[in-house]
Amino acid sequence: MKHFKSISELHRHNGFASPENPLISLVKCGGVCSSGQFEFTTDFFMVGFKKLKSGIFSYGKTKYDHQLGSMSFVKPRQVIAFKDLIFEENDFLIFFHEDFLNGHPLFHDIKKYNYFNYEVNEALHLSPKEEQVMWDLHDKIQMEYLNNQDEYSREIMIGHIESMLKYAQRYYKRQFINRRELSGNTTSRFHQVLTTYSEDGSLQQLGLPSVTFMANQLNISPHYLTDLLKQETGKTALDLIHIYLIAEAKNILKGSGRNITETAAMLGFENLPYFSRLFKRETGLSPKKFQSQN
Numbered sequence: 001m002k003h004f005k006s007i008s009e010l011h012r013h014n015g016f017a018s019p020e021n022p023l024i025s026l027v028k029c030g031g032v033c034s035s036g037q038f039e040f041t042t043d044f045f046m047v048g049f050k051k052l053k054s055g056i057f058s059y060g061k062t063k064y065d066h067q068l069g070s071m072s073f074v075k076p077r078q079v080i081a082f083k084d085l086i087f088e089e090n091d092f093l094i095f096f097h098e099d100f101l102n103g104h105p106l107f108h109d110i111k112k113y114n115y116f117n118y119e120v121n122e123a124l125h126l127s128p129k130e131e132q133v134m135w136d137l138h139d140k141i142q143m144e145y146l147n148n149q150d151e152y153s154r155e156i157m158i159g160h161i162e163s164m165l166k167y168a169q170r171y172y173k174r175q176f177i178n179r180r181e182l183s184g185n186t187t188s189r190f191h192q193v194l195t196t197y198s199e200d201g202s203l204q205q206l207g208l209p210s211v212t213f214m215a216n217q218l219n220i221s222p223h224y225l226t227d228l229l230k231q232e233t234g235k236t237a238l239d240l241i242h243i244y245l246i247a248e249a250k251n252i253l254k255g256s257g258r259n260i261t262e263t264a265a266m267l268g269f270e271n272l273p274y275f276s277r278l279f280k281r282e283t284g285l286s287p288k289k290f291q292s293q294n
Contacts, residue, residue, distance in 0.1 A: 001079070002040040007095050010042065021149060023100035024157060026142050027093040039081040044097040045110070046074040047164065049126075049134060070123040071134065071168060075116040092138050096161065100154070106162050113165050115172055117223040130171050137164045176231040186218070186228045190237070193217045194244050203268035208245070211237040246282040249275075253291045260287045 004010040007025050011018060019025035049071050074080060076098055101107040110116070115124065126134065141160045144153050197209050214237055215222040226237045233240065245267050252263045261272060269275035279287045 004040060004042045007044060007097060010095065020145055023097040024145065025095045026138070026145055027095070029091050029093070039079065041077050041079055043076050044095050045076060047094045048072045048092065050091040070125045072120060072123045073113070073116045073168065094138070094141065094161070101158065104158055106158055110165070113169060114223040114227050115168060117221065119221040119224070122221060122224045124168055124171055125175060126171065133167055134164060172227070173231060176228050185232065187232045189218060190214060190229065190240060191244065194241065198248065204266060207268040207270060209241060211241070214241070242278060242282060246279055249279060249287070250283070250290065253287060260291070263287070
């Protein structure tokens with residue numbers, strides 16, 4: 001698999017014009033963006049807008065073939081694959097190296113944008129007005145990029161990139177709401193999976209369910225699942241797993257006559273002190289004190 005350490009190397013490999021800046025570039029494929037099969041990783045971030053007519057674009061574990069306008073966000077060292085890409089309409093790709101952000105708050109702040117960890121089928125689908133906002137920001141970046149760059153250029157371009165990321169965060173929240181209306185409440189389906197996992201004996205056989213396991217059951221990436229649940233409930237996926245397990249623990253401790261060790265084992269906790277700490281954090285009481293109450 002090809003790995004690109006520099007943006008210039010990526011440009012040469014794809015036949016793009018040489019970048020105006022070694023740490024950032026803007027590319028418009030204008031229809032055909034790749035031919036043949038091409039899989040690679042990079043040391044830079046990629047933000048892309050596209051309407052795919054044919055071919056395959058993939059990153060993570062899934063493939064993208066959606067024909068509506070969408071944006072994808074790829075982080076360094078993520079595996080990307082292109083195969084015979086032809087776009088329906090105008091498109092853009094923005095590449096910026098990790099080093100381009102050195103010394104700027106965005107170097108750390110970019111980690112808070114979880115959509116860089118989403119799967120490709122969880123791309124951001126834009127309304128026409130949202131598309132226009134993103135294109136306006138792209139054009140502002142492009143104006144600086146193609147201008148004679150000076151000591152202000154980097155700050156201005158990063159500022160526009162940051163605005164693009166903030167708008168993406170806003171639009172994803174809208175998408176979460178629309179998704180809930182179209183496919184049902186994620187929290188309800190999440191609890192259904194938890195209930196089935198508990199009732200079929202998986203807790204005792206396999207131990208505590210992980211966020212990754214829950215996401216796989218719902219065909220969602222872990223980060224996307226957590227962000228969906230936070231939008232619906234204010235709680236993360238891990239929070240909801242813990243809340244469910246402690247509710248079950250309270251029921252067992254009060255209604256079955258089982259002791260604390262047996263209760264923890266029934267719920268998949270191999271570490272009794274961990275169970276006790278989690279129980280006290282969620283209820284304000286130790287399991288022993290809770291069980292002794294009338």
